[in-house]
Amino acid sequence: MIPRSRRRERAVEAVESTGLGPRDLLAEATAGILQRPARSVLTALGTVLGVGAFVAVLGLTATASSQIDARFDLLTATEVTVEDIAAEQDEFAGRAFPADADARVERLNGVRHAGVYWTAGTDRGLRVTAAPVGAGAGGRPIDVVAASPGALRAAVPTLAQGRLYDGYPSRTKQPVAVIGSGAATLLGITTLEAHPAIFIDGKPFTVVGILSDLSRKADLLLSVVVPRTTAETLWGPPARGAKMLIATDTGAAVQIAAEAPTALRPDHPEYLKAIPPPDPGTLRADVTSDLNQLFLLLSGICLVIGAVGIANTTLVAVLERTGEIGLRRALGARSRDITAQFLAESGALGSLGGLIGTSLGTVTVVGVAVVRDWTPVVHPATVAAGPAVGLTTGLLAGLYPAWRAARIQPTEALQR
């Protein structure tokens, strides 16, 4: 006979639920998945694709970002543009840039070159020809850009022939021009040996230089560039807003952007708007953002398909295994143990898909990088996120089937 207190204790112990321990839960979920291996693999396929695409996109983006040419980065990071917004502030303000604009800015610490430029001429534009008007030369659509020597220098030009118009020609408003290689081709100019002239609205200009390349403002390769002073004398002040291009030392751009308006117009800094270089981080994201979003959307769609697949398979499993559920309830499983079991199964399926997908995505990134001769870059966070995304997908997909499973009455389930 059991003493009274001992009996009491036994009774309490008998009704105290222990439930399914984590190890048992994992074992049961694994067994459930391995029960039908082919079906499990097919079910996980959607998650594999979704997570694979996710990892591949993030990996390829990281890889491509790290390949962006350092020169490009440096150029972008040392460029400031200042715009004339005086007209927006006050209609009688006139031109925002003073005559000595270049000198005012170049005086700032950290500025390499700075200069004002604009597209010369009125709204109708200027006719650029290789011969005087009336001599039968056809006009060509070539922009005439008025640029101070500093602006041209700030664009980091490479000369094919000749020179720029710094100093004397600019100061004395000479009719000289530096033309881009594209414009030279259009005008039929191949050499400067014969001191060729071009005609802008019939006015002759001596070509002193031909540009083969520009690191900034590459559109100037299709233009005729004349000194700012000459342009003002001939065609008056800029019709639309002029701009200033500033090349700065590394790391100085943001500071210069802040100082430039005041340096130019201490009386009305608000007439000028300085545009600093974009944050390198956002620049990288910008480079690939459209493609990024498209692929992330695709991987999202794959994940939804994956989730539907898992939900469907788990629901089928619940219905097929009604008898098993009844038995487990009879053996002491609470409805929440049943919920946990099916959630664990769908979560494990999702994690499996996530793991395989992460591997495939990483392999894709490495493959593409090898073909392109790049260094593959996959952030550890991406690798960690892959299986986590799979797990979340699986758990979400399992919610409804698990809820259905928990509601199955043991008495009915055991009738079968």
Next chain:
Amino acid sequence: MTAPVIEFRQVGLTYPGPPRVPAFRPCDLIIERGEFVTVTGPSGAGKSTFLNIAGLLDAPTTGRYLLDGVDTGALKDAARTALRGRRIGFVFQSFHLLPHRSALENVLLAMVYNGVPRKERAARAREALDRVGLGHRTAAPPTRLSGGERQRVAIARALVTRPSLLLCDEPTGNLDTVNASTVLGLLDGLHSDGMTVLVITHDAGIAARGARTVALRDGVLTERVVTT
């Protein structure tokens, strides 16, 4: 004095319907530890309903049911489930074995939900399979076992938690006579070892093996006086 294994105090169950079915009429019933009781009755008499109540799978709509002296009416669902898992071993007509698991794994499953420490489980499962004479077939999946062997695995699974009560619902319903007599012999043996056994059957021959027989008809339970 220990409490009876089953104590019904005007326990009854009416399915709310509609239509309302008074499947088990209120009755008093006491089954003491170590008894072998058979429950008979034609189909639809309420045998399964009675088993569901006794096995804590369904709660009575009236009366009080004490299992091992524990008033089950006062228990929350989780507590009822825990009590069921530990104090009752079920044996079903259709075995209810998991087809993809070995005999041993099927027996192990009964200990998963009842707080049996992991390291004790394998030894206990083997012991239970030995007891039913299947110590040599532990690795076999149910699909490679005969009907009689399957039911013996199910009995091992019911025994392994050391329950107070073995509830068998038509345990030989799916078996031929040879296998049926093996299984019944096994149940007799368990009874001799002190196990409380309750067998539900519609077979009068099997019913006669019980030391005590109760009859069910239209939900009314009557004690049959055994005359020898």
